[in-house]
Amino acid sequence: MLTLGHDEITRYPFLTDAGQYLKDKGFSLSQFGTDPVLKISVEKAFNRIVVATEGKVYNSDLIDGQASKPHVIELEVFSFLLAIVLIKLSGMSTLVKRFALAEARRAESYLKEDLGKASSQSEIDLIKKIIFELSGIEVNKKDDFFTIHVSDYLKQSATFHEREWKLINRHVENGKVFLNSEKIIRLLRKEIGVYISSKINKAPVPEMIPGLETEVKNLISIAKKFTPIFVTTGEYPPCIKHAINVLEKGENLPHSGRFMLATFLLSKGQSVEQIAPLFKNAPDYNERVTLYQLNNLAGNSGSGTQYTCPSCQKLTTQNLCFATSECDNIINPLQFGRKRKYERN
Numbered sequence: 001m002l003t004l005g006h007d008e009i010t011r012y013p014f015l016t017d018a019g020q021y022l023k024d025k026g027f028s029l030s031q032f033g034t035d036p037v038l039k040i041s042v043e044k045a046f047n048r049i050v051v052a053t054e055g056k057v058y059n060s061d062l063i064d065g066q067a068s069k070p071h072v073i074e075l076e077v078f079s080f081l082l083a084i085v086l087i088k089l090s091g092m093s094t095l096v097k098r099f100a101l102a103e104a105r106r107a108e109s110y111l112k113e114d115l116g117k118a119s120s121q122s123e124i125d126l127i128k129k130i131i132f133e134l135s136g137i138e139v140n141k142k143d144d145f146f147t148i149h150v151s152d153y154l155k156q157s158a159t160f161h162e163r164e165w166k167l168i169n170r171h172v173e174n175g176k177v178f179l180n181s182e183k184i185i186r187l188l189r190k191e192i193g194v195y196i197s198s199k200i201n202k203a204p205v206p207e208m209i210p211g212l213e214t215e216v217k218n219l220i221s222i223a224k225k226f227t228p229i230f231v232t233t234g235e236y237p238p239c240i241k242h243a244i245n246v247l248e249k250g251e252n253l254p255h256s257g258r259f260m261l262a263t264f265l266l267s268k269g270q271s272v273e274q275i276a277p278l279f280k281n282a283p284d285y286n287e288r289v290t291l292y293q294l295n296n297l298a299g300n301s302g303s304g305t306q307y308t309c310p311s312c313q314k315l316t317t318q319n320l321c322f323a324t325s326e327c328d329n330i331i332n333p334l335q336f337g338r339k340r341k342y343e344r345n
């Protein structure tokens with residue numbers, strides 16, 4: 001664990017050991033639900049999450065990025081730690097993503113600043129350690145630039161398509177890429193977000209804290225606005241319509257097509273008895289064999305395994321895919337017709 005100064009703790013609160021920090025300050029989580037003085041931290045934490053859900057970066061009480069008074073440090077760190085507690089209590093995973101992204105953007109601006117202005121060896125060492133903790137990437141200072149290993153650069157810039165990020169357009173020396181502080185931190189943006197989300201995901205879910213119920217309830221209703229609700233049109237995908245059509249005309253549907261049709265309909269909740277008549281017109285129809293096979297696919301006999309509908313990719317290789325624009329890049333026919341809707345205010 002890194003040893004951080006006051007300013008670093010407030011700028012990068014996710015690097016603290018939350019439980020230990022509270023303990024060191026002589027507080028327990030339950031106090032935040034009842035103590036009117038501590039309740040300010042809860043309000044701040046709630047606001048910190050709301051701001052994140054609006055796609056904005058939380059505006060802290062730091063002056064020029066520094067915590068001038070001890071109570072400011074505590075408020076900053078408590079509000080971050082309590083925000084995680086509130087998110088965990090709400091159980092809404094959509095909040096984790098949005099909160100982590102906003103906090104990563106906040107940290108990013110501080111990292112850029114800290115890296116740019118670090119001049120003494122101890123300042124450089126500390127920021128290097130912070131970056132390593134966040135990303136596992138070693139950064140070194142060389143004159144007015146920072147260097148990272150070519151392999152790290154290539155990995156981090158793999159999704160950057162602008163010309164300026166191509167290795168050929170960068171200064172490289174002895175296997176190291178030279179960058180300014182802004183570019184280095186831009187490269188690490190994703191890692192910072194991943195670090196914060198994984199820290200939140202790994203945090204234990206506490207018991208409900210008396211006094212925080214209203215905040216948690218309000219967060220749940222805020223999060224629901226971002227949670228997609230899937231509605232289905234109920235229409236069958238083209239591959240399934242085609243298979244039914246083939247059977248209705250009394251033509252032969254290959255075994256793979258029968259497997260697709262049966263597993264699709266079983267997954268949609270139809271019973272073996274409802275599906276069996278579909279195969280009546282097949283040239284080789286045998287009621288006993290059909291029921292036996294359907295029961296097997298449904299997991300009612302044999303190994304007890306219920307088979308699932310093959311993926312669109314597999315069905316394409318079997319010449320069973322008859323995609324239209326409505327398929328909309330789905331990966332399994334079971335997803336056909338699902339539309340995302342968001343709850344309105």
Ligand code: SF4
Nearest residue numbers: 239312321322323327
């Ligand atoms: S894309 Fe998928 S759902 Fe659409 S027709 Fe092909 S296999 Fe069926």
